[in-house]
Amino acid sequence: MKTIRNLNICGTHILLLIFAMAFMFQSCEEYPHEYEVAGGVPKIDYIRITTPEKSDSLIISASLNSTITIIGENLRSITEMWFNDKKAYLNTSFITSNALIVNIPNEIPGVVSDKIYMVAGKDTLTYDFNVVVPPPAPKSMLCEFVEDGDEAVIYGNYFIDDMNVPLQVIFPGEVEGEVISVSDDFDEIIVKVPVGAAVGQITVKSIYGSTRSSFFFRDDRNYILDWDNLDAAGGWRSGVIASTEPTGISGNYVRFHGDMTGAVGETWNEDAHSFNLWNASNGRSDEPFYEGDLSAAVLKFECYVVEEWKASALQMIFTPYSVSATNSYIADGMTPRGLWIPWASSGSYRTEGWTTVTIPMSEFHYYHDGTDAGSAITNDMLGGLTFFVWNGGVEGEDCSVHMCIDNIRIVPM
Structure with a gap:
């Protein structure tokens, strides 16, 4: 010293x-x-x-x-x-x-x-x-489905763009994207997706090393619903299917669109705001959607919230294979589910285009009114899936819910 x-x-x-x-x-x-x-x-x-x-x-x-x-x-x-x-x-x-x-x-x-x-x-x-200084740590993307030539946003840490060793983003297919900008906090990259980008993990390289993402670009693993090849036919409500206005992220998608009151649980409109996938009625085999460790898995989907969303939760309800031709589980006070309420913190929510939503499977432990069920779901409950915009136990404002959803999947974290 x-x-x-x-x-x-x-x-x-x-x-x-x-x-x-x-x-x-x-x-x-x-x-x-x-x-x-x-x-x-x-x-x-x-x-x-x-x-x-x-x-x-x-x-x-x-x-x-x-x-x-x-x-x-x-x-x-x-x-x-x-x-x-x-x-x-x-x-x-x-x-x-x-x-x-x-x-x-x-x-x-x-x-x-x-x-x-x-x-x-x-x-x-x-x-x-x-x-x-650790190597780059890519953690997620604003949207995992971006066309060649369009700009993608990658979130993470330690994105150091050194003037002597520039930051690189390598897309699957070993094609390099053009880095447009890096945030001052080194936690966000805007990159142009190169022609020829394929499906798979992204690699980010800096002066301090390189890291491959855990997430997949244009993820095609373990789809439950994509409304091109996998739909919710056989349910009481198979969902309103669309592909335009807005343009789909990858073909068809399901659209929820209708008025919603801000009062807790007051509006019940399954026709406008839900779909029911029952595997038995849909002709699928008696196998869970996912057989891996749910504590290390996430539910993902792409979503476009077109108008200001200000009321109720998107309820994501998994049901066993034996459940079919009934919607009693929606409000039975016994069936745990996940609740997505992104508007709750600020009072409103919308997206500027398609975005990827990620919800840990360990978070599927709520009842319809937002109370804690005490335990999360297990693999044997993954035999059906219902999405329904309703309740959630949070007071909001009257609004028109308009959201589009595609590529629902369960994948490892």
Whole structure:
């Protein structure tokens, strides 16, 4: 450890130093030196991982947002700590004279010096330490179905577009898209979809590495309904099918369109706002839609909310294969389901075109009125599916519900 300051003492400086020292010693009795109050000049001996079972693992680098333990002397003297040019938050509850626990800021450094800077009194001390920026982390897309030549939006973290090593987005088929922009927070990419893009995972590459997405572009896995090859025929309401106004995302889709009052559960209009898929009536086999771990799976679909949506929930209700020719489960107070109410936080919701909706299967634990069912659904309940805009237990405003839905599927997270 060393100080950044340089002291050049000569000539008149010595006289000034003598006077300063005399004043310091005279005032010490009334105003103790700051280091004496804090415990002395700080010194780092080593840095280790905070996890107890790995406390013997000494480190000289760590990733953004990771927690480290600094071991040394007089660490209570430190009032500020910086990793490169990003300031860390110091919690005095996690600082003793010999140990300091700190979280590395989750911010991309603007200037990389590979040092920790510690302010103690009037001194700034340094310690060599490398903050590792993770590779890109693509997490989702605004819409997973985008035509060649159109712009797609990818969300995630650590999208670093270095001038010497530009950010790259590789679409399935090993074709590279043109990066239009990257957000200032490095969490959003706008990219033009290249000609020849296929179905599959997207790879994002930066100066810090590359990562393949868990989501699929133009996902074609495990469709339950797409209204081109898989429909809800056989149900009391198979849904109003359309392909134009708006233009479909991939062929036909189901449209919900009709007036809705804001009062909780007051409007009941299955003809305008629902479909029933009963596998037995539809001619499908007695097999669940998904046989994997539901705690690690999500329901996805593409949705276009055309008008301001301000009332009721989109209820997504899975039913066993044995359930057919009845809608009693919609409000029986026994059948858990998922509720999508994106307007609740702001009072209204609409989309600027098609968007991909993702709902964890673990969230399918509500009743029709928004109360908690206490447990989520199981695989044996995945033998039918009803969508119905109604209730949800949230008061809204009178509106016209106009939403279009396509490509309903259950896929791994």
